[in-house]
Amino acid sequence: MKNILINLSIVMSMLVISKVSAQDFQGIATYKSHRKVEIKLDSTKVTSAMEKEMQEMLKKQFQKTYKLVFDKETSMYKEEETLEAPNTSGGIMVTSFGGGGSDVLFKDTKALEFTSQKETMGKIFLIQDSLHNYDWKLENETKFIGDYTCFKATYTREIEVPKTNNLSFSVVESDEEPEMVKKEIVTTAWYTPQIPVSNGPGKFQGLPGLILEINDGSQTIVCTSIVLNPTDKLEIKAPTKGKKVSQAEYKVLVDKRLKEMQEQNRPTGRSGSGEHIQIRIGG
Template sequence: MKSLFTVLIALVTVTTFAQKNFQGKATYMSKTTMDMSSFGDRFNKMSEAQKKQIATRMKSFLEKTYILTFDKSSSTYKEDEKLAAPTAGGGRGWGGMSGGGEKYKNTKDLVALESIEFFGKKFLISDEMKRPEWELGSETKKIGEYVCYKATLTKDVDPTDWTNMRRRGRNDDDKKKDAATKDTANTVKVSDELEVPKQITVTAWYTPQIPVSNGPAEYWGLPGLILELNSGRTTILCTEIVINPEDKIDLEAPTKGDEVTREEYNKIITKKMEEMREQFRGRGGRGRGRN
């Protein structure tokens, strides 16, 4: 009787995902942890009340909700507009670099696009979409009602990704905290104060029960939907899945914005960061001169 029940469930699952107009919608919670002491001595000298105030302000950048809408081969991934906190600079929020925008993937045609606004200017970023070299494991765990399998991936770090930035010249205890990134000797200098690892190890948990090769953010390439992802200091966890929702999902590639490659966009970001640092140093210099 148990075997018959298992067969029936399998048949229902196969029928569901074989439908021509199959679609799905997954909600993800994203949380990034940050060692505030990496901001240097100025932060360490603040009162506990000041530190708490800064941590509260940063919460909107460190904790977000995203919606992944998908069919058999394409998807869009963007912040839940109903829960998105307004930002002064628009686009990616803090420093113009956090979340925001819309990521589009087509795993069949190998098309990856990101529509984003940076300091009031819209960009349409194209990424080179190579199949990720995941290492599949046998370890399993349940996320909700789904059985998930573990997979790992070593990837290069985007030098403009502030979530992986850390203070340069850290002590041994600090380095041990980031041992999972396997990068203590291989870093890229961002500024005199900050650096990022060249590579990090990403851990994904995917379920073959939803046989689509997709997942949150830029991640894909596994034999099932990714329900949990751990990348550097960021964890993304699926909290809800709706298969074939009543309202039809419109999956179209974004078209608005100046078309640039990821490399070109990173150069624009880096240049803007340098300009902002110089302006900050200038104001700081004048401030010291008046004291």
């Protein structure tokens, strides 16, 4: 009965916006992201001041603004460029793979393919692969985001994470691999059929309306503004610059480079300037 009500509500919303659906429209959606960061470190190795500094540093790393330029079947997703302070301080080094000013994510939701241009390790890569087929479960909850009526959908998956923390970090002088455990992650999306495109922030897609909010338990991305049918026609096309690799090949390259950096930054002795914490973000 719940699914019938949900589907009926969606159909009614689609009828209300039939004029919008009938035209070849475009739009720009602005999103802001933030991530819940919880880090617990050995107090005998890391001071409370350093731990607090690390918390603030990571919090700022995930406070970003993105723009999604879209039409019925394609989109371009890009982070707005900002001037950031150096990300090293007090023996803490944050290693961020990707997120450069040239990074662009192009999605074709009809063909279920994406092209991602990423500047990583001083090189530009062109990642071409298939979009993930999300097995969304339509829920019976609704809420307003701005002026738009949004419907809830959830997606559950199981991933492996370090037992000690949800973030990937390591004390470089240790050769021990972190113990991994399986964890169930529930991703919650809020989408609006009032904007009838099967799209959303990042690689998220597959719902009968634009996703205005996404939450995976630790990271939240929320739409803050939408412009439909801007006066100037928008150019939406896949990036072409960079070395072509698949998503799996790109991951291998990043993991290899990370290990190389860990070796390069490994202390040669125990009497150095204290612990060196390295945290990997993104990728």
